[in-house]
Amino acid sequence: AQSVAQPEDQVNVAEGNPLTVKCTYSVSGNPYLFWYVQYPNRGLQFLLKYITGDNLVKGSYGFEAEFNKSQTSFHLKKPSALVSDSALYFCAVRDYGQNFVFGPGTRLSVLP
């Protein structure tokens, strides 16, 4: 079965600094990978995905993610963090059929 790990429960970064939220995965076959963001009392919002092609994927709100097949990782990055980026971030991998498996989430706090 597919699985996703997010090794950090919490990431703290100062505003203006680069941020990284880590994700590793385990799949059989080609991975389809996704990042979502959840703001308080809201549903999950799609940020970006890797299906095929370039290993560096660009998404919404200035976020990007780097797919690394040899390290089975799909880390989320942003060059300059904003306080408004503070939220809960989920990595997901496509499972059988159209289903997703989600990681446990990483809480990002951007400090002013």
Next chain:
Amino acid sequence: DAEITQSPRHKITETGRQVTLACHQTWNHNNMFWYRQDLGHGLRLIHYSYGVQDTNKGEVSDGYSVSRSNTEDLPLTLESAASSQTSVYFCASSEEVGVSYEQYFGPGTRLTVT
């Protein structure tokens, strides 16, 4: 604009009562999903449907049921609510078209079982 809505947004019920949470999407997506979100567990799949009259059990389906009579709606029913079902419930939908696989989520329903 297309969207996915859930109702109610908040619900308090008593143990043993039947509860139904509504999910309605205007994306015209064939695939619909119900998840629950609990601290420390992320999102766990309860039930899913790939089309009208199709329903399937997910990872944590015990005590829940769904029915799909049209494309737009996938109501989630708790047959006899238990305190362990206190959670935030999210509905999602998707359509596999080209390389578009992402799921779109509703705003969630916070359910408290007392």
